[in-house]
Amino acid sequence: MKIGIEAASFYVPKLYLEIRELAEKRGIEPAKLEKGLGLHKMALADVHEDAATFAAESLYKLIADYDINPAEISRIYLGTESALDAAKPTATFAMQMVEEKLEEKFGKRIFKNCDVVDLTFACVGAIDALQNCIDFCKANPGKKAVVIAADYAKYELASSGEYTQGGGSVALLVSDKPQLLEFENTWGVATESVFDFFKPRRIIEKSAVQNLPENSPEKIEIFTDEPVFDGQYSNQCYQNRIREAYEHYKSQISSEKPYENWRFLIFHLPYAFHGKRVFTELFAIENNLPFDTLDDQKAVAKSEAYLKFINEKIETSQRASSEIGNMYTASIFMALFSALQVSFNENEDLMGKEIGFLAYGSGSKAKVFTAKISENWKEIVEKWRLFEVLKQRQEIDFETYEKLHRKQLKNSVQESNSGFGLDRIEMENPLSYGARFYSFK
Numbered sequence: 222m223k224i225g226i227e228a229a230s231f232y233v234p235k236l237y238l239e240i241r242e243l244a245e246k247r248g249i250e251p252a253k254l255e256k257g258l259g260l261h262k263m264a265l266a267d268v269h270e271d272a273a274t275f276a277a278e279s280l281y282k283l284i285a286d287y288d289i290n291p292a293e294i295s296r297i298y299l300g301t302e303s304a305l306d307a308a309k310p311t312a313t314f315a316m317q318m319v320e321e322k323l324e325e326k327f328g329k330r331i332f333k334n335c336d337v338v339d340l341t342f343a344c345v346g347a348i349d350a351l352q353n354c355i356d357f358c359k360a361n362p363g364k365k366a367v368v369i370a371a372d373y374a375k376y377e378l379a380s381s382g383e384y385t386q387g388g389g390s391v392a393l394l395v396s397d398k399p400q401l402l403e404f405e406n407t408w409g410v411a412t413e414s415v416f417d418f419f420k421p422r423r424i425i426e427k428s429a430v431q432n433l434p435e436n437s438p439e440k441i442e443i444f445t446d447e448p449v450f451d452g453q454y455s456n457q458c459y460q461n462r463i464r465e466a467y468e469h470y471k472s473q474i475s476s477e478k479p480y481e482n483w484r485f486l487i488f489h490l491p492y493a494f495h496g497k498r499v500f501t502e503l504f505a506i507e508n509n510l511p512f513d514t515l516d517d518q519k520a521v522a523k524s525e526a527y528l529k530f531i532n533e534k535i536e537t538s539q540r541a542s543s544e545i546g547n548m549y550t551a552s553i554f555m556a557l558f559s560a561l562q563v564s565f566n567e568n569e570d571l572m573g574k575e576i577g578f579l580a581y582g583s584g585s586k587a588k589v590f591t592a593k594i595s596e597n598w599k600e601i602v603e604k605w606r607l608f609e610v611l612k613q614r615q616e617i618d619f620e621t622y623e624k625l626h627r628k629q630l631k632n633s634v635q636e637s638n639s640g641f642g643l644d645r646i647e648m649e650n651p652l653s654y655g656a657r658f659y660s661f662k
């Protein structure tokens with residue numbers, strides 16, 4: 222049975238900061254960020270936005286753009302590491318927003334019998350959701366599942382992670398009608414528990430939190446959006462896991478150099494140039510090139526063969542990332558959208574071509590798997606207009622960016638913001654303290 226993506230949509234928040242401006246304000250050479258890491262713009266959530274509104278946006282767009290009957294969706298699995306609650310899944314907030322928006326057309330509680338849940342494993346969580354939903358569709362012919370990846374990447378101000386911020390979401394309809402692409406059945410996996418990037422509970426004074434029950438302990442534990450991370454170590458963990466997952470993938474197939482058969486290599490991109498920077502090792506292994514010293518590594522990265530390989534198989538997948546930044550779980554899918562959009566715009570015939578996916582999530586796990594482009598792929602891609610949509614965003618200045626980051630703004634930056642938004646968080650009633658209420662404008 223063929224299982225794959227029947228339809229796909231995305232949402233990128235409408236605000237952005239130019240990386241050049243961030244570089245100048247932080248005293249970093251702009252060329253390092255632009256030419257070294259491939260960064261140009263950083264997408265930012267407005268005051269009324271969070272991971273739930275991002276998820277709702279792409280879910281609603283998926284249903285509206287591809288004329289999907291929501292009653293036919295058996296499950297909505299959300300990969301996210303920006304959860305809004307430690308018990309109530311962020312997917313339930315998104316589901317409710319979309320349900321209310323669709324009420325007039327489809328009636329109340331259209332997702333009443335839909336299985337909704339979050340899956341978390343840093344940036345690879347949505348790939349786990351996807352694999353799970355592929356298996357679900359195989360086991361239940363005719364049923365459809367939606368996979369959403371929704372996140373915002375936020376790092377401490379002036380940290381080395383600051384220029385790799387970003388955010389947004391994608392939603393994929395997975396079914397036995399793979400109009401966009403069809404997944405093949407070999408999965409390479411590699412896991413090792415490490416502390417390269419994580420979001421621990423932080424311990425703070427009780428007095429720092431409003432409206433806690435009187436008998437709360439003096440010190441309490443809270444989650445924050447900003448991770449603890451070790452940048453260079455995280456790069457190394459990524460490289461190690463990808464190598465191990467690729468080797469595991471390879472051990473299950475007969476091809477000598479599988480990557481040579483792939484039209485694109487689609488990576489999780491924490492920043493645009495990451496995939497091409499880490500694949501040097503596997504390129505060296507596959508082509509028996511020395512890779513022990515820094516000089517060896519630089520020689521591979523700068524070789525004509527490697528530059529040609531990047532140009533042919535990776536470059537177009539980087540373009541959207543340069544304009545958005547890290548979308549955590551959604552980054553790998555946005556890399557796919559970017560490559561497909563460029564091929565669509567250039568009228569390339571992709572039908573039947575194989576794509577290799579190299580997914581990574583800190584903490585850490587990598588998955589390597591493949592898919593084949595379907596006959597009707599253009600009918601799905603033609604609705605995206607990805608690069609036009611990215612051009613329609615609003616630039617903000619550095620001062621506004623810092624205020625947004627510090628949560629010092631009460632009102633949305635966009636004057637006429639339309640779409641899903643957070644209205645309020647309950648802060649008084651102890652029985653509903655922290656409940657979040659959303660609406661569509």
Ligand SMILES: CC(C)(COP(=O)([O-])OP(=O)([O-])OC[C@H]1O[C@@H](n2cnc3c(N)ncnc32)[C@H](O)[C@@H]1OP(=O)([O-])[O-])[C@@H](O)C(=O)NCCC(=O)NCCSC(=O)C[C@@](C)(O)CC(=O)[O-]
Binds near residue numbers: 257
């Ligand atoms: C991403 C890092 C590590 C970058 O860290 P960094 O120290 O800013 O940069 P770098 O030293 O790694 O690389 C700079 C590049 O710019 C070049 N450069 C220098 N100057 C110039 C110049 N003038 N002109 C042109 N190029 C210049 C320089 O040569 C080098 O390129 P290379 O030669 O090595 O290819 C940092 O921003 C960071 O820590 N970010 C947060 C963590 C992260 O993104 N880690 C990535 C891997 S882990 C991952 O992907 C998982 C994650 C993060 O998404 C989370 C999850 O799973 O949930």
